[in-house]
Amino acid sequence: MKRIKKNWIVPKGRRLTEMDKRVLAIQDEGHLVPSRDLIRTRKQIEGIRESGKINTGVLDYVAERIKEGMSTADIDKLVYNYTTDHDAIPAPLGYEGFPKSVCTSINEEVCHGIPSNDIILEEGDIINVDVSTIYKGYYSDASRMFIIGKTTPEKERLVRVAKECLDLGAEAAKPYGFVGDIAAAVTKHAHDNGFTVVRDFCGHGVGLEFHEDPEVDHYGEAGTGMLLVPGMTFTIEPMINMGDWRVFIDAANDWTAVTEDELPSAQWEHTYLMTDDGLEILTY
Numbered sequence: 001m002k003r004i005k006k007n008w009i010v011p012k013g014r015r016l017t018e019m020d021k022r023v024l025a026i027q028d029e030g031h032l033v034p035s036r037d038l039i040r041t042r043k044q045i046e047g048i049r050e051s052g053k054i055n056t057g058v059l060d061y062v063a064e065r066i067k068e069g070m071s072t073a074d075i076d077k078l079v080y081n082y083t084t085d086h087d088a089i090p091a092p093l094g095y096e097g098f099p100k101s102v103c104t105s106i107n108e109e110v111c112h113g114i115p116s117n118d119i120i121l122e123e124g125d126i127i128n129v130d131v132s133t134i135y136k137g138y139y140s141d142a143s144r145m146f147i148i149g150k151t152t153p154e155k156e157r158l159v160r161v162a163k164e165c166l167d168l169g170a171e172a173a174k175p176y177g178f179v180g181d182i183a184a185a186v187t188k189h190a191h192d193n194g195f196t197v198v199r200d201f202c203g204h205g206v207g208l209e210f211h212e213d214p215e216v217d218h219y220g221e222a223g224t225g226m227l228l229v230p231g232m233t234f235t236i237e238p239m240i241n242m243g244d245w246r247v248f249i250d251a252a253n254d255w256t257a258v259t260e261d262e263l264p265s266a267q268w269e270h271t272y273l274m275t276d277d278g279l280e281i282l283t284y
């Protein structure tokens with residue numbers, strides 16, 4: 001027997017809205033749909049938007065200062081200081097034991113790099129700075145790549161294609177489409193360019209908590225995964241590898257993911273709101 005997970009539950013005695021009818025019909029076809037509480041209220045959206053503005057401020061602040069010779073611990077200080085000066089909290093700090101305020105992942109590091117005084121930025125490095133902010137209880141999450149000085153044409157292309165993967169993934173996300181539509185667009189663009197998509201980490205619902213439903217895979221097929229409904233807020237954050245898609249976790253800290261073949265990886269991330277006409281970026 002095929003079990004169908006019923007997520008969309010309308011309280012007894014409540015009149016069905018147009019959205020309820022539409023989602024219930026899709027759920028009855030056997031698709032995975034969000035629970036109703038993943039549809040944000042206007043007040044929640046405003047809160048997440050405000051959080052996103054601070055998160056963008058942090059990334060802009062880092063962008064103006066990041067340079068060769070700096071340690072990743074220096075980046076951590078910039079993030080901590082800017083965030084707390086704006087009455088916000090860096091979401092990574094203490095999250096499941098993460099020791100710092102930001103993730104800094106260089107070259108073959110895929111994600112969850114831990115800032116350190118011993119890691120010094122060098123000419124030619126590519127680095128992902130992944131910033132997540134809590135403001136008045138609302139969460140936002142975004143990351144960018146930075147190129148330190150001049151790098152190789154191939155690393156430059158990886159950084160550019162990874163950004164295109166994010167933008168094409170976001171464009172593919174339509175109201176009443178599926179999470180897998182994002183994955184299909186990301187996967188196609190990565191493969192068309194001779195790169196691969198990391199499968200072990202995904203985007204995620206964000207807003208009232210750091211990580212919630214839906215699971216936003218970047219590798220996969222259109223029409224699969226959870227239904228996308230206006231009012232949902234989530235990240236897209238594809239990690240694109242120059243070589244093989246496989247990764248391992250560095251045993252030295254139990255956090256940092258590194259490419260199996262130690263070839264470079266690049267990642268960009270935004271927090272998005274699904275609207276009636278497609279995605280809106282909340283971390284611009």
Ligand code: MF3
Binds near residue numbers: 098130141269
């Ligand atoms: N910012 C990462 C994300 O995009 C999560 C980092 S988890 C942490 O989901 F603990 F390292 F902060």
Ligand code: CO
Binds near residue numbers: 141203204235237269
């Ligand atoms: Co994220």
